Amino acid sequence: MIEMQVMTRPDPAQIAPSPTQWRQAMGCFPTGVTIVTTWDELADGRPDPVGSTINAFCSVSLDPPLLLICLDLKNPIRRALERTRLFGVNILCSDSHRMAMRFASEPLNDRFVEFDWGAAEGGAPRLHAAPVFLDCQVQDIHAAGDHLVIIGRGVGAHIDPQPAPLLYHRGAFPRLSGQ
DSSP, X not given: OOOOOXXXXXXXHHHOOOHHHHHHHHHTSOEEXXXXXXXXXXXXXXXXXXXXXXXXXXXXXXXXXXXXEEXXXXXXXXXXXXXXXXXXXXXXXXXXXXXXXXXTSSOSTTTTTTSOEEOOTTSOOEETTOSEEEEEEEEEEEEETTEEEEEEEEEEEEEOOOSOBOEEBTTBOOOOTTO
C-alpha cells in the first residue's frame, strides 16, 4: 500500500514578501506608461481636468472593448473618477518622460498647464502629445488590496501608431533598441 503524505501549506501572511520586496519584483517587469485622465469639479462648478501617471493597464476584451487600470486608493484622481465614471487612457510615446513625471508628482492642480489637451463632448481630457488615447466609461470597480481595479469600456479611440512607446523598468525609462 502506498502511503500518502499530507502537505501543509504555510500561512501566506508569514511568508509574503514585504511591500518593498514586492515593488522591486514588480519593477523587473517592463511596462508601458499611461496618463489616466478624468474630470473633477472646481468650487464654482466648472469641470477641471485631472490626471495621474499609471503603468498598471492592460486590455481585457476585444468584443466588447474592455480594458483595466489599477489605481492606488490614495491616488488623488480616485474620487473624481468614481464620481464621473469616465476616464481616458493616454498612452505615452518615448519622448514623454517629462510629462509622465509631472503627472506622477504633486500638486494635482496645474498638471495640465504645460501641455496641450482637449476633450470630445462627454469624453475625458485627452493629452495631444499622447499618440494613443482611449476614451472609456467605467463598467466595474473592484477593490484589490490597496488598489482599485477599474474596468473601462472603450467608447472612443485616437491612434497614431508611429511613435515608439514610453517604457518603465526598474524605476527608469529605457528605450527600445533601435530608437
